[in-house]
Amino acid sequence: MLRLLKRTSAKAGLPPGTLLHIGEEKTHDVNISIIDYDPGRVDEKARATIDDLIAFKERPSVTWINVNGIHDVSVVEAIGKAFNLHPLLLEDVMHTGQRAKMEDYETHLFVVLQMVERREDHEEIEVEQISIVIGSGYVISFQEWEGDVFDTVRERIRNGKGRIRLMGSDYIAHALIDAVVDNYFLALERIGEVIEDLQDQVLTDPRPETLQDIQQAKRDMIFFRKSVWPLREAVGILGREDSPLITESVRPYLRDIYDHTIQVIDTIETFRDLISGTLDVYLSSVSNRMNEVMKVLTIIATIFIPLTFVVGIYGMNFKYMPELEWRWGYFVIWGIMLFLAGLMLIGFKRKKWL
Amino acid sequence: MLRLLKRTSAKAGLPPGTLLHIGEEKTHDVNISIIDYDPGRVDEKARATIDDLIAFKERPSVTWINVNGIHDVSVVEAIGKAFNLHPLLLEDVMHTGQRAKMEDYETHLFVVLQMVERREDHEEIEVEQISIVIGSGYVISFQEWEGDVFDTVRERIRNGKGRIRLMGSDYIAHALIDAVVDNYFLALERIGEVIEDLQDQVLTDPRPETLQDIQQAKRDMIFFRKSVWPLREAVGILGREDSPLITESVRPYLRDIYDHTIQVIDTIETFRDLISGTLDVYLSSVSNRMNEVMKVLTIIATIFIPLTFVVGIYGMNFKYMPELEWRWGYFVIWGIMLFLAGLMLIGFKRKKWL
C-alpha cells in the first residue's frame, strides 16, 4: 500500500526543489544511454557520461537520452545543469509516486507517467515512474530501472521502420509514451486472465483463498486506476499544447494515444465492475454452501430425533406398559417409525429439499 | 471478457499506423459489394474488385461500398490507397474493439461504432465493429462479418422507398448508423425478456443457476454500456459537425439518432437497476429459504429433545424409582408429554413460526 505513498514524509520540511530520491532503489547501476539520429544515420552510445550528453546536445540531429536509475542525486543534478532544467522538475524526477502530469517549462515540456506492470511471478502490480523531458532536438527519459519497454522504440530507430527517423523530438516522445500505454494493455490482459480464472473458481470451487485473490485484483485495479486516470488529462493537455515543441503532424498521434488512454480507463472501469460481480457470486456461493449444510443437518435431525423419542418411550421401565407385552409390539413400532420417516421424506420432497 | 480488450498486446511496440487485424477472424470470405444510385437508377455489384471501386468512385452518383470481413490487410490497404485514407484510420478499421468515435479527416469523416447482438442461441452478447467512411459521393462501410443489419437499407435503396435515393452520401451514412442503433433496441428487447424471466425465477424458484444468469445479464449490460456510451458523443459531434460533407437537411435525422442513442443509454441504466434489484431479491429469497429450514429444525428439535429427556428418565435403572411402580405412571407420563408438546406448539403459533 505504501507503494504509492512512497514515504513522502522523508521530505517533510525540506525546501522545495531539494533533490532527494524517494522510492525504492530498484537498481544499483545508474546507466545513461544515448541514441542520436537523423533520417540517414543512427549513433548509439551505451553507458554515456555527462560530457557525452553535452556533446550530443549541440548536434542538430535528434538525441534521445535514456537514464536508467534515478536515485543518484549527482547524476540527475548534472543532467539538470547540462540541459538547464528547473529544480522542481528534477525533484519530480527523483521523487517517485508522482501523479501523471504534463508541465510546460517554455524551453522544454515535462511529462511524468506511471508504468504499470503485472509480472507473472509477482502477486501485485508494480508501478514504475517514467519522466520524459521534451526539448528542442532532444528527449530525455528517466526510468527507475533497466526495463525493456523502450526496446521496440530503439529497434524502430535502428531499422528506420515507420516514420520515426524522419521526425523530431516530439515524435520520439510520443513513441515513448505510446510504448508505456501499450504496456498498460499487456498488464490489463494479464489481469483479465486472472479475472476469468476467478470467475470460474467462484462457481466451481469457492475457497477463502479465492476471496483473497478477488481482493488482490480489486486492489490492483485501484492502483492501476490511480496511475492511469491522471494520464488522460496529461496526454490531453500535451495534444492541445500550444508549444513550438509540438509540431502539427504529431498531433494526430497524440490524439491516438489519448484515445488509447481512454480505452484503458474504460477497461479498468469494466474490470472493476466484473471484479465486484465476481465478489457477489463468491459471497453467494459461500452462502449457498452453508444452506446445503443446514439442509443436511435439518433432514437428518428432523427424521431421527422423533424416532429416537419413540424408541426412548419403549425403553422406559414402567411396570405397567401394555404395549411391551404385546406379541407384535416391536414390529408395530417399527412400522410406525418407518411410516413417520416416509412421511417426512415426502414432506422434504415437497419443499424441494431433496 | 477479453472480447472487448481484443488482445491489443499483439500490437505493442509496432509503429502507429501499422495495419494488423486485431480480433477474431469471424469470416474467411472477404467480400465487397457496391450499390450505386441516383434518383432514377440503381446499380449493384456483388463481389466487386478494387478496380470496380475506382470505377464507381469516379461516377457522380452516390456509391455505397460495403466490405464484409476486415482481416485481410491487402484489401483494406488497397481501399485505403484508392480512397486516399489516413493510415491511422485504416488501423482503426482493422483493430476491432475501438471506442465508438467520429473523426474529421477533412476530405472524409470517419465513424466507428460497435454493433451489439444478443443472439437467441448465444449466452453472451456479441459485439461487432462497424466502421463507416463518409466521403463526397461515396460511403464505405466495414463489417466484421456478413450480417443482415444493412439489408433494410439495401431494400430501401432498391425500392426507392422514402427519400433515400434523393439524398447524398451523408443520408446513406445516417441510414447505416440508424440501422445499427435500431439493432440496439432489438438486443435490449431480448435482454429485457431475459430480465423478466429472471424476475419471475427469483420469486418462484431461485437456484444457483439463476444467480449465474443474473450475473451474465449484469456483465452483458456492462459490455453493452461500454459499447454504446461513447456512441452518444460520436453521434452528437457528427450532428454538430461543421463539415461540407453533412448537409443541413440531414441534421434533423442525425439529431433523431442522437435521441435514440440517449434512449438506449437510459434503457441500459434502467436495466442495470432492474438487474441489481433482481439480485437483491435472489439473495433475499435464498436467505428466506434458509430461515424456513432453520425453523423446521428448531420446531422439531424443540419439541422432541425435551420429550426424549423425559422418556430417558424413566429408562433409568435405579432400584428405587417410585413412579415406575405406579399403576398409571406410564399413562401419566404420556399425558405430561402431550401437554408439553401442546404448550410448545402454542408458543410457536404465538411467534408465528407455524
Place this chain on the structure above:
Amino acid sequence: MLRLLKRTSAKAGLPPGTLLHIGEEKTHDVNISIIDYDPGRVDEKARATIDDLIAFKERPSVTWINVNGIHDVSVVEAIGKAFNLHPLLLEDVMHTGQRAKMEDYETHLFVVLQMVERREDHEEIEVEQISIVIGSGYVISFQEWEGDVFDTVRERIRNGKGRIRLMGSDYIAHALIDAVVDNYFLALERIGEVIEDLQDQVLTDPRPETLQDIQQAKRDMIFFRKSVWPLREAVGILGREDSPLITESVRPYLRDIYDHTIQVIDTIETFRDLISGTLDVYLSSVSNRMNEVMKVLTIIATIFIPLTFVVGIYGMNFKYMPELEWRWGYFVIWGIMLFLAGLMLIGFKRKKWL
C-alpha cells in the same frame, strides 16, 4: 419492463418519418375535441372532424385541439397535413415511449412528455405519452387514451377562471404541461403512502411479500425517474426558448413549472433513499427473526442434551453400577439435573439470551 421499451424493434429498418403506432392500443375510439375561445366567448366541439380543424384553425381566436387515441395513422397524418407538421414530429407522436423533450420547428414548438399514473387498482405505475404542438393561435395535444387530466383546464376555460381566457396558445400549453406535472404529485402521494405502509410492515410483520412490494416500489421509482428526469431539461429549454411563440408574460409560469419539476425529481430521489432504507430494515428484520429462532434452538438444546446424557448413563445395563443401588440415587440425580439446568439458565441470562 417492456412498458418503456415499447417494442421499438417493430420499426427497425423502416425509413425515419414512417408513421407507425408503437405501444399498446389503449382505446379503440379516436376522438378529437376542439375548444376555441377568446376573452369573451368559448366554442366547443366534441368529436370534431379534420375539416372542423381546418375551419377553426383559420379563426383569430385561440384553438385547443385535443386528440384522444394516437394509433390511427390516417388521423395523425391528416392533422399533420392540415397544420403542416414535420414527419419526424408525427412519428414521435405515434411512437410512444419517447424521452420527454422539446423541439423547435420554427412555426411551431413540439413538447413530448410522459404522464405517470399510479392507479389504486393497478400494481404498477402507468405511463402515458402526451404530445403537445404549440403553434401560433392553436395548440394540439395528443393523448394515448381518454383521460381526465385536462378536465380542470377545460373547466377553467369554460368558467373564464383565472387569466386563461385572456392569454394565448403558449399559456394554454403551459396549463396542459402544468396539469401533467400536478399529476406527478398525485402519483407521488400514492407512492408515498405505499412507502409508509411498507415502513410499518418491515418493522411489525416482514414477510416475503413485503420484499416484493418493496421491489415493486423501487421499480416504480426507476420508471418514474426515467419519465420525469428529461422533462426538467425540456421545460427548462422551453422557458428559455427564444421563440416568438412564447410571450414574455408566460415565462414566469414556465419557470414555475420548472421549479415543480425539480421538486418532483427531488422527491423521487428522496423516495428512492427511503425505499432503500426500508429494504435494509427488511433484511435486518428477517435476520433478527432468524437470530431469535437460533436462540430458542440453542437454549433448548443446550439445556436438554446434557440432561439426556445424564439419564442415559443410568439407563445403562452394567452389572456393577453402585449408584443404581443407592436408596436416594434417583432423587440425587434429579437434584443434579435441576442444578445443571439452573446453572445454564443463569448463564443464558448473563448472555442476555433470555
Place this chain on the structure above:
Amino acid sequence: MLRLLKRTSAKAGLPPGTLLHIGEEKTHDVNISIIDYDPGRVDEKARATIDDLIAFKERPSVTWINVNGIHDVSVVEAIGKAFNLHPLLLEDVMHTGQRAKMEDYETHLFVVLQMVERREDHEEIEVEQISIVIGSGYVISFQEWEGDVFDTVRERIRNGKGRIRLMGSDYIAHALIDAVVDNYFLALERIGEVIEDLQDQVLTDPRPETLQDIQQAKRDMIFFRKSVWPLREAVGILGREDSPLITESVRPYLRDIYDHTIQVIDTIETFRDLISGTLDVYLSSVSNRMNEVMKVLTIIATIFIPLTFVVGIYGMNFKYMPELEWRWGYFVIWGIMLFLAGLMLIGFKRKKWL
C-alpha cells in the same frame, strides 16, 4: 414522509397563482408584528393590522414585518396587495414545502428557505418554511408558527448591538437568513449527539430498536439534506445578485452565510457517512452475536451427542453383551467418555472457539 410532499395534490388543477394554504396549520393565531428603526430609534408594534403596515411602509426608516401563521388567505392577500407582490410569490408563501430558492421580482427580492428543527421531545426533525421578501426599506418575513428563531435579531435591533441599526433592509434580511442557518448548526448538534449514542449502542448493546433509531437518523439526514441543499444555490445567487436592493457592504456577510451553508452541507454528508458506518457495525454486531450462539450450540452438541450415543450402547438389552458383565465396565466407560470430552475441548481450544 408526506411532510415534505405536503399534499400538493390539493392544488392539482387550480390555476397558478391561486392562493391556498398547503401544509399543516401549525398555529391558529395569525399574528403580524412590526419593528421599524433607524440608527437612533426603534418602534415596535405587536399584533399589527394591515393598515399599520401601510402606514409604516411609507416611512423612510427600515421596517421589518414578521408574519406568524400563513394559512389565512385574506391576510396574505392583503399584504400582497399592500406591497404589490406577484401572485406566484404569494402562492409560494402559502404553499409550504417549497425548495429553497431566491427570485428577483425587480422591486423586491424573494427568498424561501426551510428551517430545520430537531426538538428534544420529537422523534423526527421538523421543517418550517420561512419566506422573506426584501424590498426597498422593508423586509417581510413569513413563518409557519410563532418561533423564537428571530428573537436574537429582535434583541440586536432593540439594543443597537453590532451594526444592525446602521444598515438597510438587505442587512436585516441577511440577519434573518443567518439566524436560520445558525439554527441548522443547533439541529446538527442534536443529531450529532444521537449519532454518538448510536455508535456506543451498536457496540455495547445492539437491539432491534437501535436499528430503528439508525434508520430514523438516516431519514432525518435525507430530509435535512433535501432542505438545505438548494439553499446553497439560493444564497449564492443572492450574494452575486446584481440588484440595487443588495448594497456592496452586505455582500461579505452574504458570502459568510454561503460559507456556513457549505459547512452545513459538508457536515450532513459526514453524518450520512457516519450513520452508514454505524449501520454496518450494527449488522456486523448482530451477526457476531449469532456466531456466538451457534458456537455454544455446536460445543454442547458436539460434546454430548457422541457421549449420549455411548451410554445408549450400554442401555441396549442384548442378551450377550460381554462388557456389561465386566466388574469395572461402568468405570471404564466413564473413563472413555471423560477422555472423549477432553479431546473435544482441546479441539475447540485449537480452533479458538473457547
Place this chain on the structure above:
Amino acid sequence: MLRLLKRTSAKAGLPPGTLLHIGEEKTHDVNISIIDYDPGRVDEKARATIDDLIAFKERPSVTWINVNGIHDVSVVEAIGKAFNLHPLLLEDVMHTGQRAKMEDYETHLFVVLQMVERREDHEEIEVEQISIVIGSGYVISFQEWEGDVFDTVRERIRNGKGRIRLMGSDYIAHALIDAVVDNYFLALERIGEVIEDLQDQVLTDPRPETLQDIQQAKRDMIFFRKSVWPLREAVGILGREDSPLITESVRPYLRDIYDHTIQVIDTIETFRDLISGTLDVYLSSVSNRMNEVMKVLTIIATIFIPLTFVVGIYGMNFKYMPELEWRWGYFVIWGIMLFLAGLMLIGFKRKKWL
C-alpha cells in the same frame, strides 16, 4: 464527531464579526513569536507583545508573526487592530472548524486550513486550524497550540537554507502551507500502516475489535477528507490569484503545493477503497468461520443422531424382540453402526466438508 462541528451553536444569534473562541482550548499559554529577516539578517523575538508587533511591522524587512493559542479574544482583537484586519477574518481565526478557504481582503490575503495529525498515542486523528494572513511585508500565522510543524521553516530561515531569505512574505506563506501539506503525508503514512495491519488481521485473526478498528480508520478518512478536500480549491485560487501580494516567481511553488494536495486527495480516496475492501474481507472471514462451525455441528450430529437411534431401538423393553436373543446380535449391531458411520464419512468427503 462533534470535533468537526465545534459547537457552533454557542454563536447562534450573535451578530457576525463577534469574536468568540469556538473549539477546545488546547493550550493555556498564548504565545506570540516574531521572526524578522532580510537576505543578510535574522531577528527573532519569542513571547513578543502587541507593541513589538507594531514596531516590527514598520520595518521594510519580512516579518513572520506566529501566534500559538487563539482563545484569547483580547490578543486576537489587538492584532486585528494593529494590522487592520476585517472582523469577519478575526471571527474565522477564533472559530475553529472552518472549511479550508482563501479570501482576498485587498490589502491582505487570508488562508484557513486544517492540519491533520494522527498521533501514535491517540486513537483518532486530530485536526488543528491554522490561519495565515499574508500582507505586504508580513505574514501572521495562528495555531491552536504550540506545535513543531513550522520548526523546519524556522530552521530554514535561521540557516538561510534554500531561497527562503531572498524572497518575500508570499514565499514564507507558501512555506507554511507546504509544511502543513507535508504533514498530511506523515498522517497518511501512519494511517497506511494501520490499514496494512488491518489487512493482515482480517485474514489471520478477525475479531470484533478488528471491526471497530476498521470503522475507526473509515471515520478517520471521512474527517481527513473533509479537512483536505476544500484545501484543494483554496490553494488553486491562491495560485491563480490576481493580487500584487503574490509574485510571479512564487506561483510555480504554489502549483507544486496544489499538485501535492491532489496527491493527498488521491491517496485518501485510495485508502477509502482499501478500507472498504478490508471491511468486505472481514465480513466474509466472519461468515467463513460461521460456516466452519456449522459444518462441525452438522458432521457430528449427522453421524451420531442416527446411531443413537439405533442403540435406542435395542434399549426398548419389548417382550418379543428376536434380535436381542441372537448370539451375535450385539456385534452385528456394532458392525451396522460402523458401516453407517463410514458411509456418512465418505458422503462428507464427497461434499468436500472434510
